[in-house]
Amino acid sequence: MARGSKWLAWLVLAAAWFATTPVRPLLDPDEGRYAEIPREMLASGDWVTPRFDGLKYFEKPPLQYWATAAVYGVAGLSEWSSRLWSVGLAFGCLALTFAWTRALFGTAAALGALTALAVSPYFLIIGHLNLLDAGFTFWLTAAVFAFTRAQTAAPASNAERNWMLLAWAAAALGVLSKGIAVGVLAGGALIVYTLIERDVRPWRRLHPAAGVPLFLALAGPWFIAVSVRNPGFASFFFVHEHFARFLTTVHQRVEPWWFFLPLLLFGVLPWIAPLTRAVAPAWGEARAPLGVFKPRRFLLIYAAVTLVFFSASGSKLAPYILPMFPVLAALAGAAAGDPGRLAAQAARVGAGLILLLVIIGIPYSAHRNAFVPHEALAWMAAAILIALLPMLATLRSAQLTAPAATLAAAVGAILAWQCLLCAYAVIPPARSARDLVSAARPSIDAQTALYSVGQYRETVSPYLGRTLTLVDYEGELAFGLRAEPGRGDLSVEAFRARWSASRDAVAFFDPRVWDDWRRQGFPGRVIAADNYTVAVSRL
Numbered sequence: 001m002a003r004g005s006k007w008l009a010w011l012v013l014a015a016a017w018f019a020t021t022p023v024r025p026l027l028d029p030d031e032g033r034y035a036e037i038p039r040e041m042l043a044s045g046d047w048v049t050p051r052f053d054g055l056k057y058f059e060k061p062p063l064q065y066w067a068t069a070a071v072y073g074v075a076g077l078s079e080w081s082s083r084l085w086s087v088g089l090a091f092g093c094l095a096l097t098f099a100w101t102r103a104l105f106g107t108a109a110a111l112g113a114l115t116a117l118a119v120s121p122y123f124l125i126i127g128h129l130n131l132l133d134a135g136f137t138f139w140l141t142a143a144v145f146a147f148t149r150a151q152t153a154a155p156a157s158n159a160e161r162n163w164m165l166l167a168w169a170a171a172a173l174g175v176l177s178k179g180i181a182v183g184v185l186a187g188g189a190l191i192v193y194t195l196i197e198r199d200v201r202p203w204r205r206l207h208p209a210a211g212v213p214l215f216l217a218l219a220g221p222w223f224i225a226v227s228v229r230n231p232g233f234a235s236f237f238f239v240h241e242h243f244a245r246f247l248t249t250v251h252q253r254v255e256p257w258w259f260f261l262p263l264l265l266f267g268v269l270p271w272i273a274p275l276t277r278a279v280a281p282a283w284g285e286a287r288a289p290l291g292v293f294k295p296r297r298f299l300l301i302y303a304a305v306t307l308v309f310f311s312a313s314g315s316k317l318a319p320y321i322l323p324m325f326p327v328l329a330a331l332a333g334a335a336a337g338d339p340g341r342l343a344a345q346a347a348r349v350g351a352g353l354i355l356l357l358v359i360i361g362i363p364y365s366a367h368r369n370a371f372v373p374h375e376a377l378a379w380m381a382a383a384i385l386i387a388l389l390p391m392l393a394t395l396r397s398a399q400l401t402a403p404a405a406t407l408a409a410a411v412g413a414i415l416a417w418q419c420l421l422c423a424y425a426v427i428p429p430a431r432s433a434r435d436l437v438s439a440a441r442p443s444i445d446a447q448t449a450l451y452s453v454g455q456y457r458e459t460v461s462p463y464l465g466r467t468l469t470l471v472d473y474e475g476e477l478a479f480g481l482r483a484e485p486g487r488g489d490l491s492v493e494a495f496r497a498r499w500s501a502s503r504d505a506v507a508f509f510d511p512r513v514w515d516d517w518r519r520q521g522f523p524g525r526v527i528a529a530d531n532y533t534v535a536v537s538r539l
Contacts, residue, residue, distance in 0.1 A: 009407050010095075013118070016411045017091045020128070020418040022080040024425050025432035025459070028532075031130040032433070032458030035082035038068035039462055048225045053456065054467040054488045055480025056230060058237050062222060063176035064135050077462060083130045090127030090134035093141055094118055097326045097333075100145040104152070104295060105334045111406045112274065112342045113333025118410035119346040121353060122267025123325045124417040126318075132178050133319040139174035140182055141326045143167045144302055147186070151202055151293035161207050168211035172218035180238075184309060185323065189302035196301070202293060236479055255316040260307060263318055267325055269353065270346035270413075271332050278335035296334060299327040339402040343409035344394035350413045351387040357420060358384060361427075369428045376423040383419035386412055429531035437463040439528035440535040444506055451495060453517075454510035457533050468508065471495040499523070505538040 026032050033052060040051045041062075050057045050065055067085040075081045097117050102110035117123055127134050150163035174182035194200055227233050268275050282296035303324045310320045336342045358380045365372045390412030394405050425431055437460060444450070444464065452460070452468040456475055461467055470489040474481055481489055490498070499505060500523070507524070509517070514534040518524075524536035 005403075009403060012407065013094070013410060013414070014091060016414045017094075018080070018087065019415060020422055021083045021087055022078065024079060024418075024422055025434040026079060026082065026462060027129065027425065027431050027459070028433065029458040031082070032460070032462055034064065034068070034086070034130045034132065035077065035462040036458065038065045038072060038082070039077055039465065040467065041065050042069040042072050048222070048229055052480065053461060053470070053477060055477050056483050057477070057480055058226075058230070058233050059476070060132055060178060061176045063173060064132055077465065082462070083128075086130050086132070086134045087128055089138035090123070092138050093123075093127070093134070093326045096138070096141050096145060097330050100149070101330045101333045103149065108339050108402060109334045109336065111333070111339035111402050112336035113330045115339060115343045115346055115406045115409050116268075116271040116274070116332045116336075117326055117329035118406075119270045119350050119413035120267045120325055120329070121269070121350070121413075121417055122263055123322065124414060125421065126322050128418060128421060131319055133322045136174055136178035136181075137323045137326065139170050139177055140185065140323050142170035143174060143182065144186055144189075144299070144327065146170060147190075148293070148295040148298055150207075151205060151298075152295055155205065160205060161210070164205065164207040164211055165214060168207075168215045169218060172215045175219045176222065185302065185306050188309065189298065189305045192305060193298050193301050197294070197297075230483075232479075232483055254314065257311050259316045260311055260321050264307065264321060264324070268328060268332075270349040271329075271336075271342060273345065274336040274342055275328060275332040278331040281335055282331050296331060299331055303327050303331075340394070340400060340405040343390075343402075343405035347387075347391040347394045347409040347412060350409075350416070351384075351391040354383050354387045354416050354420065361423070365427050373426050373428075375426045379419045379423035379426070383416045383423070386419060387416040433457050433459040433530075433533060434463055436460070436528045436530050436533055436535060440506060440537075443527045443535075443537045443539070445504075447504060449498070449502055449505040451490075451499075451505065451507040453495070453507050454513035455508070455533065457508060460508055460533070469495075471507075472513070496522075499538060502538050507536050507538075509534045509536055 026035055037050050037052050037057060040054065041047060044051065047062070047066060047069070050060075050062055064085055068082060071081045071084050094114055094117055098110045098114040101113040144167075146163045146167035150160045150167060153159040153163060171182050171186065190202060194202065265272075278296075279300065282300045306324050307321060310316065313320075332342075333339070361380070362372055362377075365376070390408040393408045394400065400408070430436070441464075450464070450466055450468045451471055452473065453471040454473055456468070456470060456473055456477060467488070470477065470481070472492050472495075473489075477488070481487075495507075499507070506527070511529070511532070511534050514536065524538060526534055527537045528535040
């Protein structure tokens with residue numbers, strides 16, 4: 001394949017990957033949160049202390065906030081600019097997986113790995129949302145892949161040292177993305193690998209004399225600065241957000257131990273056959289001479305450690321196992337043999353999954369809402385059509401080159417699953433405050449006092465470009481409210497007094513709270529409403 005054709009193929013993949021980022025509204029709660037925190041960071045000029053609705057917010061480190069705020073500084077706040085970092089690094093995982101697999105197992109295996117990751121429904125859905133998991137997965141995958149490249153390089157060579165330094169740097173950026181889970185997952189995998197192999201030589205090749213200072217130089221300054229400015233940071237971030245999250249149910253995200261298994265199956269279903277075939281060869285690398293590093297066995301152990309760690313945690317959310325998928329795709333590609341055949345199988349299974357979801361989704365929406373929005377039906381029809389095209393093309397896979405089959409399967413899956421995401425976004429109940437804010441905006445100007453009563457709807461603030469004063473609500477903002485009492489909230493009595501004295505104010509109510517207050521004669525005019533929020537004007 002000519003160099004120009006390779007770049008063109010990657011440009012086509014990129015165009016497909018980012019196709020709907022400007023179209024889909026920001027979804028509650030996470031996309032609103034991770035759009036708003038960088039907006040406030042840019043507006044305040046404080047790049048050390050993250051704030052959410054004007055309150056200190058220390059649940060996660062700042063790398064994604066910094067990057068997104070920098071994008072806002074150039075391009076402004078929009079759906080696509082808020083997603084650029086997370087969705088872009090998810091796309092970067094495709095390139096990482098392709099490059100690693102090609103370096104160790106050749107181009108055919110790399111095409112298989114690229115196909116596997118690009119058609120994974122789980123990876124595609126999580127990778128197209130503005131979450132922290134895609135960025136964390138990119139840096140963690142980069143660290144793991146660089147580590148294996150170092151361990152397979154000639155001992156004491158420049159290549160070994162350079163790959164290890166890259167691994168240390170990527171690990172530091174992973175810590176700045178989502179915290180110390182980088183060390184738990186990558187370090188835990190190395191410990192298990194060492195115990196199984198009874199070989200400590202990988203530890204002697206870590207180059208800690210150069211790597212540790214590099215890691216600390218990248219990851220350390222922010223932790224020091226934020227701790228100096230905010231004495232309560234360390235206990236909240238390390239104890240509450242890491243140890244308590246894993247060991248207790250304080251975050252109220254309790255799920256059964258098998259919670260991630262259906263998600264894993266859903267993610268690998270289009271390429272479950274080559275992945276199953278990959279397990280034995282990966283584990284069978286043990287037949288290599290003693291002391292020779294076994295990269296596929298290490299990746300298999302790393303994937304298992306990731307699954308076991310999050311399954312054992314007291315807090316479980318669906319995106320947590322995303323770091324498994326690039327390495328599993330690499331293993332599947334290395335064992336696939338014929339990438340064209342893998343692409344054909346993946347296209348058929350993917351099309352079947354999309355058709356099944358549409359068949360289930362239409363009657364479910366009709367039953368729940370008594371109708372299905374025409375826009376959602378259009379997106380569903382587009383998803384089916386787009387999924388069928390590569391399936392039909394790869395049915396004649398013998399007439400397609402492996403790169404062409406890979407491109408067809410990948411682009412079809414990428415676009416089709418984005419269409420389903422667009423359909424999901426417009427099916428009631430409202431999953432974004434975009435339309436609510438659009439309806440309320442004519443009643444809001446720069447001087448309008450804004451309140452949020454009995455709730456905090458995460459997508460309201462980024463669409464308004466304003467923070468809200470909280471009334472009778474804490475939620476995930478509890479730490480910030482306690483750290484700076486009175487900064488961003490009012491008691492019910494104080495709010496009622498301000499509201500009565502005001503001539504220019506808008507409050508966003510929890511519907512149940514509004515119904516109760518309305519019956520009590522609370523003054524105000526409803527200017528917009530959806531399933532989750534009622535916007536009320538004082539005028």
